[in-house]
Amino acid sequence: MKRTILILAALLLLLATALPAAAAEIDGETKSAAIELPPLPDIDINSWEFLYAGPHCGVGRYHPHVRSVDGQYMDERCADAADDFLKAARAQGFEVYICSSYRNWEYTIFWYEEAMRKYGEYDYEYCHCLPGSSYEAAKHVFAAGCSEHSTGLAFDITDEAYYWADVNYSNIHDETVAGTPVCQWMDEHCTEYGFIVRYPENKKEVYGMACYPGHYRYVGREAAEYITENGLCFEEFLALYGKTIAGVNYVNEYVVREA
Numbered sequence: 001m002k003r004t005i006l007i008l009a010a011l012l013l014l015l016a017t018a019l020p021a022a023a024a025e026i027d028g029e030t031k032s033a034a035i036e037l038p039p040l041p042d043i044d045i046n047s048w049e050f051l052y053a054g055p056h057c058g059v060g061r062y063h064p065h066v067r068s069v070d071g072q073y074m075d076e077r078c079a080d081a082a083d084d085f086l087k088a089a090r091a092q093g094f095e096v097y098i099c100s101s102y103r104n105w106e107y108t109i110f111w112y113e114e115a116m117r118k119y120g121e122y123d124y125e126y127c128h129c130l131p132g133s134s135y136e137a138a139k140h141v142f143a144a145g146c147s148e149h150s151t152g153l154a155f156d157i158t159d160e161a162y163y164w165a166d167v168n169y170s171n172i173h174d175e176t177v178a179g180t181p182v183c184q185w186m187d188e189h190c191t192e193y194g195f196i197v198r199y200p201e202n203k204k205e206v207y208g209m210a211c212y213p214g215h216y217r218y219v220g221r222e223a224a225e226y227i228t229e230n231g232l233c234f235e236e237f238l239a240l241y242g243k244t245i246a247g248v249n250y251v252n253e254y255v256v257r258e259a
């Protein structure tokens with residue numbers, strides 16, 4: 001009996017040591033089938049256009065110089081680009097408005113608290129909305145400084161019907177904007193103005209939160225084209241330059257061709 005137990009234990013030990021080796025091999029195969037990307041644009045990844053804010057990593061009390069665009073505020077360095085982008089959409093006959101852009105620290109605290117009240121849970125300690133959290137609110141509203149709107153580089157659109165119906169953040173910025181012709185047009189043309197579709201549906205697992213259609217983020221034209229043409233999301237683009245977000249590397253399936 002004792003011997004049987006010993007043999008069983010030895011077998012289990014063998015299995016336990018063999019399993020990680022098999023996983024490593026699978027990992028090796030994944031790496032050999034990596035997606036090849038063209039050479040990276042020659043940009044300064046530490047420049048203001050690439051300021052990151054997300055559930056893993058906030059910008060704190062960042063206050064960029066802002067300028068009014070469409071009655072909302074954008075970082076003044078990309079305000080013209082936002083303006084041109086909207087004008088181009090309107091020239092196509094679309095009624096489009098910015099329903100939300102720069103939100104300062106105080107404002108994001110307000111919205112976070114509102115969301116916590118709405119979803120029935122509230123916790124001041126909970127300042128980083130990590131994916132998988134039990135807090136329903138974390139899927140909808142970021143903690144102060146953790147929203148991309150804190151950077152002044154992003155805006156959300158809405159159409160005429162929504163704009164006049166109810167000027168309430170949670171009502172005007174929902175997934176229904178995704179199917180509208182204006183949103184489709186802006187998705188297709190945003191790179192021409194230096195913007196990206198920040199939360200593409202197929203990259204949810206990378207950015208780790210709800211998908212927000214109609215949310216555009218400025219990164220400059222060169223980066224916007226690279227990100228869009230190669231089907232990346234912003235986290236993956238940053239990682240290609242060696243930038244990790246809260247220690248997470250988002251990019252292990254890509255290999256960049258030498259210039």
Ligand SMILES: [Zn+2]
Pocket residue numbers: 100149154155156212215
């Ligand atoms: Zn947004």
